[in-house]
Amino acid sequence: MSEIAIIGGTGLTSLNGLQIKRKRMVPTPWGEPSGPVTYGELFGNQVVFLARHGYQHTIPPHKVNYRANLWALKQIGVEKIVAVAAVGGIHPELGPGSLAIPDQIIDYTWSRGHTYFEHDLTSVTHVDFTHPYSETLRDGLIRAAQRAGVVVRAGGTYGATQGPRLETAAEIERMERDGCDLVGMTGMPEAALARELGLQYAACAVVANWAAGKAMGAIDMDQLAETLSGGMEQVRRLLEQAIPAI
Numbered sequence: 001m002s003e004i005a006i007i008g009g010t011g012l013t014s015l016n017g018l019q020i021k022r023k024r025m026v027p028t029p030w031g032e033p034s035g036p037v038t039y040g041e042l043f044g045n046q047v048v049f050l051a052r053h054g055y056q057h058t059i060p061p062h063k064v065n066y067r068a069n070l071w072a073l074k075q076i077g078v079e080k081i082v083a084v085a086a087v088g089g090i091h092p093e094l095g096p097g098s099l100a101i102p103d104q105i106i107d108y109t110w111s112r113g114h115t116y117f118e119h120d121l122t123s124v125t126h127v128d129f130t131h132p133y134s135e136t137l138r139d140g141l142i143r144a145a146q147r148a149g150v151v152v153r154a155g156g157t158y159g160a161t162q163g164p165r166l167e168t169a170a171e172i173e174r175m176e177r178d179g180c181d182l183v184g185m186t187g188m189p190e191a192a193l194a195r196e197l198g199l200q201y202a203a204c205a206v207v208a209n210w211a212a213g214k215a216m217g218a219i220d221m222d223q224l225a226e227t228l229s230g231g232m233e234q235v236r237r238l239l240e241q242a243i244p245a246i
């Protein structure tokens with residue numbers, strides 16, 4: 001059994017180099033995960049993989065059953081999760097094609113199933129979320145990037161938006177004033193649910209485009225997809241070093 005899971009986002013619905021052993025649909029009290037969990041071997045290590053948006057990339061960010069996804073991973077014995085996510089770059093040093101291992105989150109999402117603590121409670125439960133990502137896992141990813149010769153920004157605040165539309169330029173300006181360096185649609189409630197389940201969780205963000213208003217003109221979706229596929233190659237190199245180490 002593998003204790004490490006990779007959740008793949010846009011641009012990573014399958015993992016190159018993953019030798020698939022089996023797939024299993026894991027039922028949960030929260031409904032169906034985005035798809036069957038894939039058990040496999042990546043560079044000689046056991047890992048499990050789950051495509052956040054489904055293996056055909058059909059589930060939009062606000063419809064992902066985050067509760068079921070994380071519950072399923074916990075259920076099968078996963079302890080550590082590396083979440084890969086496409087983002088827009090807000091910080092001047094986070095242009096298209098760059099990678100970041102964020103260390104903070106601001107949540108702008110709404111109306112998503114965002115907690116396990118809402119039914120049949122014997123008492124109200126709160127979890128500490130001061131540092132939303134596992135420092136140990138982040139450290140492992142940053143060191144792995146150095147070994148792989150992949151440039152990553154070690155830190156940054158991830159602003160999670162509702163989607164599926166991209167943001168307005170004014171929304172991005174506000175997010176920048178708030179202190180966001182990156183903008184994505186899936187970082188929450190995923191990170192918080194991982195914390196509620198006691199799972200170690202860190203994210204590897206791949207910048208697909210300048211966030212709205214940060215470059216001339218509209219965001220070009222074809223360009224975004226092309227940048228993302230180059231970025232995912234870097235992620236694969238990073239994971240090759242990271243998986244055995246973490």
Ligand code: HPA
Pocket residue numbers: 086087088089161166167183184185208209210211212
């Ligand atoms: N905004 C939100 N999510 C994203 C973006 C963006 O600009 N690019 C990729 N995912």
